[in-house]
Amino acid sequence: MRTQVAIIGAGPAGLLLGQLLHKSGIDAVIIEQRSPDYVLSRIxxxxxxxxxxxxxxxxxxxxxxxxxxxxxDGFDLLFKGERHRIDLQALTGGSRVTVYGQTEVTRDLMDARAAAGLVTVYDAQNVAVHDFDGAHPRVTYEKDGQMHELACDFIAGCDGFHGVCRASVPEGALHTYERVYPFGWLGVLADVKPVAHELIYANTERGFALCSMRSNTRSRYYLQVPTTDKLENWTIDQFWTELGHRLDPEARANLETGPALEMSIAPLRSFVAEPMRFGSLFLAGDAAHIVPPTGAKGLNLAASDVGYLWNAFADFYNDRSRAGIDTYSDRCLRRVWRAERFSWWFTSLMHRFPETGEFGQKMQEAELDYLVHSRSASTALAENYVGLPMDFGT
Incomplete structure (x- = not known):
């Protein structure tokens, strides 16, 4: 089998790239080691x-x-028991964000790909990428007990942090940067009404909390917990009680509780791999970088990577230009490091760090107080939160 672009990974990055390439008349096959149900189950x-x-x-x-x-059009910062609204539209000249679950984005992309009759290989085992440093890259995988080979022009590594693509880069060709944070997020998804119309980011002496949502009837809540904490140490009732302790009186009064649809603990890290291109192999999304979820940059960074890569491939096949291919890594990394900086800063501002104690808490509160009372500081926060502008061209 042969295709123009082999995409490894059927998460939102791989599926979005496949759909954009299809719209540009470029053939792509997606190879995914998991089942469709597993891909959709990831919250x-x-x-x-x-x-x-x-x-x-x-x-x-x-x-x-x-x-x-x-x-x-905005969100709230909660500290010292009071909420302060960051008006995104007023501070950025009209920009906003849209709350829509990543699972739903994935579902929409899967449905569109199936409707177009495009090839996606799920449950592929022993996936390997070969010869991406030469003129004839290829992908091999096992499916239903048989080995298959896919020849291609390019390989897009959209297979996540633990995927095969970055792991296949020769030792010495890749430089990685990492910061592991001394806490994680205990998250709960529940069919209860959100405590507020917009998100609440809370800095408290008990630790960080985030009140988010997926719809007007489904809420997503998070609590900062130590990295040593275990999910079995928590009941859903304990979660609701602790969340209430970290909210202001109004939000606490509006807090509806109920059974958890999903409950998990996620570690936090900042990670970047440079460069993001190796011959005919291109890394995108979590395969190349991870941000802490504070500020919600993960999926958005993956989308911008895909936008650059789509443009690069479209220029190559339509105009025989390699400019986009040759500048892909540099263009992506400039945006990646800006988002990494913002996510690191916002995480450092909102979370309680064990080593800083009461002094660190007071410094955070002082910075938050300055942030909400300085239009310049609020504007910088808002501009980064809604996302820096990009020109995708094609």
Missing amino acids: RAGVLEQVCMDLLDKAGVSARAHAEGLPH
Whole structure:
């Protein structure tokens, strides 16, 4: 079998790239080691920047996101028991974000790919990438007990942090940067009404909390917990009680409780791999970088990677230009490091760090006080939160 672009990974990055390439008349096959049900079962972020929405528009898969997504014009910072609103539209000249679950983005992309009759190989085992440093890259995998080979022009590694693509880069060709944080997020998804219309980011002496949502009837809540904490140490009742302790009186009064649809603990890390291109192999999304979820940059960064890669391939096949291919890594990394900086800063500002004690808490509160009372500081926060602008061209 042969294709123009072999995409490894059927998460939102791989599926979005496949759909954009299809719209540009470029053939792509997606290879995924998991089942479709497993891919859809992964509970992830749900705040989409305008850049991400624009790409969904270009891919022709944005109808449900526009119909069911929740446009948000601001969010609240909670510290010292009081909430302060960051007015995104006023501070950025009209920009906003859309709350729409990553699972739903994935579902929309899967449905569009199936409707178009495009090839996606699920449950592929022993996936390997070969000869991406030469003129004839290829992918091999096992399916139903038989080995298969896929010849291609390019390989897009959209297979996540633990995927095969980055792991296949020769030792010494890759430089990685990492910061592991001394806490994680205990998250609960529940069919209860959100405590507020917009997100609440809370800095408290008990630790960070986030009140988010997936719809007007489904909420997503998080608590900062030590990295040593275990899920079995928590009951859903204990979660609701602790969340209430970290909220202001109004939000606490509005807090509806109920059984958890999903409950998990996720570690937090910042990670970047450089470069993001190796011959005919291109890394995108979590395969190349991870951000802490504070500020919701993960999916949005993956989307911008895909936008650059789609443009690069479209220029190559339509105009025989390699400019986009040759500048892909540098263009992506400039945006990646800006998002890494923002996510690191916002995480450092909102979480309680064991080593800083009471002094660190007071410094955070002082910075938050300055942030909400300085229009310049609030504007910088808002501009980064809604996402820095991009010109995708094609």
